[in-house]
Amino acid sequence: MSFSALLGAMQRAGGSLHSAIARELGDDARTGAGLFCASSAGIRKGDAVLQVPLRCVLSRERASRELRRLAGGEEERAEGEVDALLLYLVVARLAMQRREDGFLPPHLHAYIALLPRTHLLPLFFCPAELALLLGTPLLAFARAQQAEAKRDAARAQTWIERCLGWHIEQQQMLQLWSWAKATYSSRAFPPSLAGLDDAAGPILIPLMDAGNHRRGAQVTWSCVAGNDDTNNSTTTTTTAAAAGEVETEEKKERFVQWTIEEEVLPGQQVCNNYGAKSNEEFLASYGFVDATACGVDDVLSLRLGGASSSSSSSSSSGAAQSAVASAAESRAQAQPQAQPQAQPQTHYWRIESAAPASLLSELHASLGHASCSSAAPGGDGAAARGALQERGEVMELLEALLCARRQSFKRAEREMDWGAAEVRAQVAAMVRVYRK
Incomplete structure (x- = not known):
């Protein structure tokens, strides 16, 4: 699955990407694949990089609904056994492998299909790599994460086999669960961006996670009403008036928006900003470190x-x-x-x-x-x-x-x-x- 395919699916769902951004991911020797301006155009300060409809956001609550639907209403408390969003990601991967049709909305199918399959988080460190963390807080953290992944993968495997009837090998299940855990850790955004409270847990926002981190990048994340010029963002609601007449009310669909607060020149990378975090946080949750920050955070x-x-x-x-x-x-x-x-x-x-x-x-x-x-x-x-x-x-x-x-x-x-x-x-x- 290509980035252009994801972009097309998101646009059909009502999302948009700045016209100056290339329709395929570029590559940088230090940061890897990311968003880049085309060689012929740049982005002005204050421009919206992208807009994603709230209905395209993947939250735990939505994942729970989808799991109940897929299970035919059985095991409605599956999310109480394991994280519902992680379980949904695993089920999505399995559905793709089994070529099951109709399991995923097109934009989520394109999004999950494009997600990286390998990660460099301590969750995936072998014993020799864990030994390099001796004397740091990450050693105990990584070991706890690996133990937790084994426990939750076994629970998820039981749910999948009982509710969906899909057989899966234990080692494959552990690999998929660890992948889902790393994906969620490295790509999640605050629930407040979608108007949810903290109890809802972090959310996944397709396209929004395509930008690499750069310390000091001037960006704003917000929840806004859609721009009629670029998005099909108007919905119609019909209500019954007190006198029995019918009223029609137009409501703006809401979007998560990523705005650039600095100029980006043609050919330059379009970077996001995950905040002032330590390299310990970056390595633990994202699987990278920032060698340019000189440990200032x-x-x-x-x-x-x-x-x-x-x-x-x-x-x-x-x-x-x-x-x-x-x-x-x-x-x-x-x-x-x-x-x-x-x-x-x-x-x-x-x-x-x-x-x-x-x-x-x-x-x-x-x-x-x-x-x-x-x-x-x-x-x-x-x-x-x-x-x-x-x-x-x-x-x-x-x-x-x-x-x-x-x-x-x-x-x-x-x-x-x-x-x-x-x-x-x-x-x-x-x-x-x-x-x-």
């Missing part, structure tokens, strides 16, 4: 020990935990009546910003201090001197924590087998950028 996660409530959080190194424990023990010996330590939590420290207040507060507590702001350092008297001394102790402990974390991190890197036969070159390159 990266976030360091730190925990002073104990179990984390989040699968994407990492424990601090053993040496760092020892530093915290040793300092706390020394302080406790000096102050037997010290306050009990607070429950450990994960702290997120954005690069080039001040240390998180929550981290400093927990370090104060680990040293037995009652408060991290009991007295102003600039004040007079013993209280001010005590507060200044406490802050100095916290800074020393923080330095020990960071140094121990870095030593453990670099030691793990030196022991890694970057050239293992199972490690894909693209994966190794991305992980190197992520670990910087």
Whole structure:
């Protein structure tokens, strides 16, 4: 399936694409396939790149309806067992393989047929590639994702065989489910774009996900009434008036719109902007890293020990935990009546910003201090001197924590087998950028 075929199906469904954009995807050495302006035309600031009718958006609620229809009304709670949208994507792929007619609307058939079949998310990392994530939050995250995929794939397989009567091998089911999970993770948009609340979950918008990410790209996403000049966007509603007469009311169909807020010259790539995210977020959810951002949006996660409530959080190194424990023990010996330590939590420290207040507060507590702001350092008297001394102790402990974390991190890197036969070159390159 080609991009032009998807575009044609979307146009027949009421969607539109800016006339300056080439009707086939171009290719960029760094970002891969994407949208490009034709060599003869550009896009002006404020122009709409595309419009997609809300009725073409794929949400969990719509996926649930479609699954119930396909199952003949059986298992109406299938979405309670597994994610309905992921299950719908898997069923769509299977229907295409089986050449089942009438399972999908034309625009969704063209959209799903064009979706990439391979991904570079940690969900797909082999053991040798997972080993490259040692010492990072992504290692635990990837392992949890893989375990979750196995569990949900088995549930989905049971539903498909029971409700549709289609037999599928376990390994094929796991591959399809992981593909659907990665597709959803890397291409979903906020539900608010379609007028849905957060509980509806992220949505898929055909065409909208064709643009590659560029940090700083000036774009706007919005929900608008269609442009009569470019879209067949007027619907007619008939209602009965109180006097028994018939009134006819025209309503504008609503569209998700992607607007460019900067000029794009002929031949240039038309980029989207996924937001200021860290390379950890990009690798975990999208399967790429941004080597040009120089880590400006990266976030360091730190925990002073104990179990984390989040699968994407990492424990601090053993040496760092020892530093915290040793300092706390020394302080406790000096102050037997010290306050009990607070429950450990994960702290997120954005690069080039001040240390998180929550981290400093927990370090104060680990040293037995009652408060991290009991007295102003600039004040007079013993209280001010005590507060200044406490802050100095916290800074020393923080330095020990960071140094121990870095030593453990670099030691793990030196022991890694970057050239293992199972490690894909693209994966190794991305992980190197992520670990910087």
